[in-house]
Amino acid sequence: MRMTPLFRTMLVLGCAALAACNSGSTGSGQVAADPGVLQVAKASYTVPVTAGTAAVEVARAGGAAGTVSVNYATLDGTAVAGTVYVATSGSLTWADGDTATKTVSVTLKNAAITADKTFQVTLSAPAGGATLGNPAAATVAVTPAGGTSAGTVALAQASYTVSQATGSAAIKVARAGGSTGAVSVNYATGNGTAMAGTHYTATSGMLNWATGDAADKTITVPLSATAFSGSKSFTVTLSAPAGGATLGAPASGTVSITGSSGGSGGTSNLSIHISGGHFVDAGGNTVQLRGVNVSGLEFVAVGGWSASNPWGSQAGSATPNWAAIASWGSNVVRLPLNEASWLGYQCAKSPSALGTLSNPDPGGNYQATVIKSVTDAEAAGLYVILDLHWSAPNSSGTPLCPVTQNAMASADHALDFWTSVANTFKTNTGVIFELFNEPFVFAADTTGSGTPAAKILNGTTSTKYQNGSGTVSLTWQMTGMQQMLDAVRGTGATNPVLIGSNSWSQQIVDFLAYKPVDPANQIGAAWHPYPNYVNGVPSVRCDNLPSCSATAMAAAQAVVNAGYPVVASEYGDSLTLVSGAHSPWSQILLPFADAAGISYLGWTWDTWGGTEFVLIKDGAGTPSFGYGEYVKQHYQCRAAGTANCP
Numbered sequence: 001m002r003m004t005p006l007f008r009t010m011l012v013l014g015c016a017a018l019a020a021c022n023s024g025s026t027g028s029g030q031v032a033a034d035p036g037v038l039q040v041a042k043a044s045y046t047v048p049v050t051a052g053t054a055a056v057e058v059a060r061a062g063g064a065a066g067t068v069s070v071n072y073a074t075l076d077g078t079a080v081a082g083t084v085y086v087a088t089s090g091s092l093t094w095a096d097g098d099t100a101t102k103t104v105s106v107t108l109k110n111a112a113i114t115a116d117k118t119f120q121v122t123l124s125a126p127a128g129g130a131t132l133g134n135p136a137a138a139t140v141a142v143t144p145a146g147g148t149s150a151g152t153v154a155l156a157q158a159s160y161t162v163s164q165a166t167g168s169a170a171i172k173v174a175r176a177g178g179s180t181g182a183v184s185v186n187y188a189t190g191n192g193t194a195m196a197g198t199h200y201t202a203t204s205g206m207l208n209w210a211t212g213d214a215a216d217k218t219i220t221v222p223l224s225a226t227a228f229s230g231s232k233s234f235t236v237t238l239s240a241p242a243g244g245a246t247l248g249a250p251a252s253g254t255v256s257i258t259g260s261s262g263g264s265g266g267t268s269n270l271s272i273h274i275s276g277g278h279f280v281d282a283g284g285n286t287v288q289l290r291g292v293n294v295s296g297l298e299f300v301a302v303g304g305w306s307a308s309n310p311w312g313s314q315a316g317s318a319t320p321n322w323a324a325i326a327s328w329g330s331n332v333v334r335l336p337l338n339e340a341s342w343l344g345y346q347c348a349k350s351p352s353a354l355g356t357l358s359n360p361d362p363g364g365n366y367q368a369t370v371i372k373s374v375t376d377a378e379a380a381g382l383y384v385i386l387d388l389h390w391s392a393p394n395s396s397g398t399p400l401c402p403v404t405q406n407a408m409a410s411a412d413h414a415l416d417f418w419t420s421v422a423n424t425f426k427t428n429t430g431v432i433f434e435l436f437n438e439p440f441v442f443a444a445d446t447t448g449s450g451t452p453a454a455k456i457l458n459g460t461t462s463t464k465y466q467n468g469s470g471t472v473s474l475t476w477q478m479t480g481m482q483q484m485l486d487a488v489r490g491t492g493a494t495n496p497v498l499i500g501s502n503s504w505s506q507q508i509v510d511f512l513a514y515k516p517v518d519p520a521n522q523i524g525a526a527w528h529p530y531p532n533y534v535n536g537v538p539s540v541r542c543d544n545l546p547s548c549s550a551t552a553m554a555a556a557q558a559v560v561n562a563g564y565p566v567v568a569s570e571y572g573d574s575l576t577l578v579s580g581a582h583s584p585w586s587q588i589l590l591p592f593a594d595a596a597g598i599s600y601l602g603w604t605w606d607t608w609g610g611t612e613f614v615l616i617k618d619g620a621g622t623p624s625f626g627y628g629e630y631v632k633q634h635y636q637c638r639a640a641g642t643a644n645c646p
Helices: 005-009 322-327 339-343 366-379 414-425 452-459 480-492 548-562 584-596 627-639
Strands: 037-040 045-049 055-060 068-076 091-092 102-107 117-127 137-142 154-155 160-161 168-176 183-190 204-209 217-223 231-242 251-259 273-275 278-280 290-293 334-336 383-390 431-434 460-466 471-478 497-499 523-526 529-533 535-542 565-571 599-602
Touching: 037 117, 037 565, 045 055, 045 535, 055 068, 055 137, 102 117, 154 217, 154 231, 160 168, 160 523, 168 183, 168 251, 183 217, 204 217, 231 366, 251 366, 251 383, 290 627, 322 523, 334 339, 334 366, 334 599, 339 366, 339 414, 366 383, 366 414, 383 414, 383 565, 414 431, 431 548, 431 584, 452 480, 535 548, 548 584, 584 627
Parallel strands: 045 137, 160 251, 290 334, 290 599, 334 383, 383 431, 431 497, 497 523, 523 565, 565 599
Antiparallel strands: 037 055, 055 102, 068 091, 068 117, 117 137, 154 168, 168 217, 183 204, 183 231, 231 251, 273 278, 460 471, 529 535
16 A cells, blocks of 8 residues: 555554554554655755755654665756756665665856756655655755855744744844845735734834845734733745845745733633533533544654644645534544653653654744644634643653653653643633543553553553564553543643543443543543454454454443443544445444444544545545545534434
8 A cells, every 4th residue: 555654654554554563453553663754854955056065965764674775866957967066866775773864965067157056856766665755855056156146035934933921023034045236025924813903013024135144134023912812823924035036935934922811722612511421512512523633743743854833734734724624514623742742851762862862842833833723723613632642751761752652651741741731721611631542551561460451540560662663671650541630630620531441442341440530520431443354344443352343332332321421532444446435434433423422533634645544635625535535424414413324
C-alpha cells in the first residue's frame, strides 16, 4: 500500500499491517521500526556567485532503521548549468542508525551575472524503505558579484504568538540576497478572529531600506488593553516591493494574541456535560457526539517537522478545515496532543542519546496553536476532545521525548500536563478531556501485584519503554487514571473526562469494575473499536479477549446501561478503491452505536492516502472512497434527525 512519509513515520497504520506492534493492536498509537523520511533541510538557499560552492543539506527524520539512500540532481532554472554552476548528480547514503545531515555540494562558475539566477537540487528514488519527504527540492538563488542585486523582502517567519499583556506585536521583515539600491515594501494588517479596533489597532505603511542596508525592519502593531479570553489572530501582509526588490516567502503571516482574561482556553458558546448517563447540552438535550480525529499535533512539533505550524498541513491545508468537518454532520473533533510540546521542556529522542536534547516546541507556538484550534473548531459548531496521546518518562533524570504510543502515561510529566491543560480550558464548557490514548499494560512488563486494569487505574512501575523504533528495557513509573483525574479536578475543572481501558482501549469490559472515582460525576468510557477480519467477516479487534466482537459490543452496551456514556473516540475502516463501494466495518459499528446510544469519532481527518483509516482525500474534505463516503453519508443522515440510518 502507498503511505505518505508522516503516515509511515508516525502512527496510523494498524498493527494488522505492522508486524512489530505489541500484541497486534490496530489503534493509532503503534509504530514499527521505521527507515525514516529523506528531504532537503530547507526549501531555499541564497549564495553569492563568488562563493565557489553552494551547499544544500539533506536530512533523515522520523526513523533510522536500516541503510537508506536517495538520489540527487541539479535542475536549471534561470541559472544554466555550465554557465552559472556545474551540473551535479549522485546519491547520499545513511547507515543503520545514522541520522546525520548530509550535504550536496554544487560548484559555482563565478559567472558575470547582473541579476539573481536560480537552479534546483532535487531528490528522487529513495531506497532501503525510506520515503521522500517535503520539501524534496531546494531552490538555490545565486546573487551577482559585488552584491548588485536589490534582494528579496519577506516576513522573518510565517507565524507569531504574543501575549495581550505585552501591549504590541513586533513583526520582523528581512531583506536577503542583495542590498544594492534603496528598496521598500508596503504592509497592512487584516482581520482574522481578532478584529481591528477591538483586539488590535489596524496598521499599514511602508518599510524602507537604504542601499547597502540589509538589517531587519519591524512592523509594530498595538494590541487592545481590554482583556479577553482565548486566542485571537490577525494577519500581516506585504505587497508592492519597489526599487528592484522582489517579494519573497512568506509574504503573509499570522499573529496570534493570547488573551489576558481568565484561562487562555477561553469560554465557549457550546456546552457539554454528563447528566442521566449521557451527554447533554446547555438546554438539557441529549447529544450524540459524531465526529473525527485530526492528527498532527501529537507528532509534528516534537518531530521537528514544522516550527512555524505544529499542524504541519497534515489535513491537506495549513490548518484543518473546521467548516468542512462540520459540513459532514459532525459535532465534535478530537485533537491528539503531545505532553512535551505542550509543557515545552527539552527532551532526548532516545535513552541511548541523553546528551542530545531537542526542543519539542521549536516554534514556541504549540500552546497557542492548540488554543486557537479549539477556538476555531468551536466557532464552527464543534465540541473538542483533548487527548493525551503520547507521554514519555525521564531516563536518568533526563526527559525523553514522547515519539510514539507507550503503555501508559508517565508520572514524570502527565500530571503536570493535565494540571496545565485543565487550568487552560476549565472555563470552556465545550471541551472534553481524554486522559490517555490507548493503555496496553501487561503483567510481564510491570512490577507488583494486581491486574493490568488495576494498574491502569492506580499506576505501577513499568520495565519496558517504547522508543519509536522498538522496545527497550527501562524502569519508569506509570501514573494512573485516578491520579490524572485528581489532577484535573484539583484545578476546579468540571469538564467531562473520558477513561480508556486496557489493550489499546479495546477491553471496555474493564471499565465498570476499574473506573476512577470522580467527585464531579463527569466521566465516561473511551472505546477504540478498530476492525478485525476473521474469514472475511468484520468484527471488533480486541487482543486477549475471547469471543471478541460480541463480548466487546455487549460490554459497551452494559456501560451505557449502567449510566456512563461511551465514546468510540477512535474507530477506523479500510478504504475501497471504487467510489460508492462502502467498506464493511463502519456499516456494522455505526448503526450499532446509534441504537446503543454510543458516540463515535473516525480516525482520521488527514490526507495520508493509504488503504485504511483515512477519511479524506484533500483539504476541502473530499471523502475517501468507501470509508469516507459512508461516514459522511451516515453522519449527515444522523444530523438530519433520522433515527435509523444505513
